[in-house]
Amino acid sequence: MIQVNGLTKSYGDFPAVKGISFEAAPGEVFALLGRNGAGKTTTIEVLAGFQRADAGEVRVLGLDPARDRRGVRRRTGIMLQEAGFFPDLTVAQTVDSWRDFTSAARPTGEALELAGLLDRAPTKVRQLSGGEKRRLDLALALLGRPEVLFLDEPTTGMDPEARRNTWDVVRGIAASGATILLTTHYLDEAQRLADRMAIMDHGEIVAGGGMADTLAAQAGRVSFELPTGLSPGDVPLAVTVAGRVATCRTEDPDLAAQELLSWAAEKGLRLRGLEVRTASLEDLFLEGVDHA
Missing domain, CATH: 3.40.50.300 (P-loop containing nucleotide triphosphate hydrolases)
Known part of the structure; x- marks a missing residue:
């Protein structure tokens, strides 16, 4: 496509x-x-x-x-970052005017219902919030199926x-x-x-x-506050430390957390601020743009 x-x-x-x-x-x-x-x-x-x-x-x-x-x-349909509307037309009138230039267009009510604007049909465009104008953009983008x-x-x-x-x-x-x-x-x-x-x-x-x-191919992470008196070398997993927060990057953060908790229990330690995170798109995004 x-x-x-x-x-x-x-x-x-x-x-x-x-x-x-x-x-x-x-x-x-x-x-x-x-x-x-x-x-x-x-x-x-x-x-x-x-x-x-x-x-x-x-x-x-x-x-x-x-x-x-x-x-x-x-x-095709397109919803750009900014679209120009006639502020004194109502929402329904705006869609009606676009229908005149759209082949096989959806009915006005159907397009507005899809975009969650059916109850705003008689409202003038200048009275819409910024988010509602985006929804009107969406209705227009969907008009031509x-x-x-x-x-x-x-x-x-x-x-x-x-x-x-x-x-x-x-x-x-x-x-x-x-x-x-x-x-x-x-x-x-x-x-x-x-x-x-x-x-x-x-x-x-x-x-x-x-x-x-x-x-799934990205590493997750486990982070915690390094207990007082310990250095990164005392932890059973490879960690990096920023301030007092130790972080371990791993493909299996749940397993790493279990290993850390078992180690802490044996040592009589409490791991404050323990956080277990699987890989997220935010991690991938930041890693991608940082290394570009």
Whole structure:
């Protein structure tokens, strides 16, 4: 559904995207992650046909989005970080006006219900909160029943309940067979939603793969306050110490914690602040951008 091979895009002398490659399959949520300026939005704009690649090959639904933008746009939906609305139109009027330009559009009420805005249909756009405007963006992106959906920071400004409702919508759209390309700074969101991911930094992909397999291959950690009078060499596991907090990185943090607790019991020690963590996307993200 999405194929990117060696995509390169520069703005003058600034290389925004440097030869990246990835693909996304039908029914898959693919998360493109990275800090601000990593090249994520530029990548989406090329895929949507708003920008032309300088080099490389890009295909969406088998089409070149630069050469067949109309064909791509008919079958895709996009939710950018910022969208322009007419502030004095109501929510329903906004959706109605977009329906005039959308083939096979959903009914207005259906689109608003999907985005959790049905009760705000008669409200003027200027009276919406920032999170509600994002939900209106989502309603418009879903109008044409897209086969590929681009979501750029979709839940920014939403309250926790709206975020979770949006996650349910995204899961439902993917379950129907659509492919979703997601960018987000909420790493818990990406970890919950994405089947696969790529981490970008300075225009390059620095880590990526299947979400579950990638995280399973990462080391977890066990941390605790090193008891007074002991040095790191006294601990039965290899640890690093910052201040008085000792940390052990391990593929099996539960087993490491059991070994530490058994050792502490034998020594009559109490391990204060014991924390056991499996690998998280945040760990992988920070490691990826720190080593880029």
